[in-house]
Structures are given as structure tokens and as C-alpha cells.
Amino acid sequence: MIAVALTSQPQRAGFPLTLKLTEAKLPKQSWAKISQIRTLTVERIGKRLGRASAEELAQMVEGLNELVGA
Numbered sequence: 001m002i003a004v005a006l007t008s009q010p011q012r013a014g015f016p017l018t019l020k021l022t023e024a025k026l027p028k029q030s031w032a033k034i035s036q037i038r039t040l041t042v043e044r045i046g047k048r049l050g051r052a053s054a055e056e057l058a059q060m061v062e063g064l065n066e067l068v069g070a
């Protein structure tokens with residue numbers, strides 16, 4: 001499983017390093033830290049708290065592409 005770190009703390013760094021999630025319906029306002037991508041085993045994944053929209057996922061992929069120079 002591929003995961004992106006989330007934070008509820010407002011971020012100084014903007015896109016492509018972070019993306020403010022507005023459609024994920026999370027308990028708190030959250031930012032995806034696109035620069036902090038990880039692979040996790042399925043066993044480490046807990047209860048789902050929310051879900052990013054298809055548009056937000058596409059923006060995260062775009063941010064990753066910018067970071068790696070694709």
C-alpha cells in the first residue's frame with residue numbers, strides 16, 4: 001500500500017509539497033504532505049477516517065510528478 005502523510009497543522013509549503021484537502025470529509029482540516037510518501041503493509045493501515053476525491057488524488061500525482069521531475 002502506498003500512503004501519503006497527513007497533518008492537521010497549517011502548512012507554510014504549498015503545492016507541490018503539500019495539498020490542502022477540502023473534499024476528504026476528515027474530522028479536522030487536513031493537508032496531504034505529498035513530499036512524504038511511504039509504503040506500508042496492509043496490517044499497518046487502521047480505520048478509514050476519510051477519502052480524498054479523484055480530483056485531489058490527481059493533484060497529488062501531479063505534485064509527485066513535479067517533485068521527481070517527470
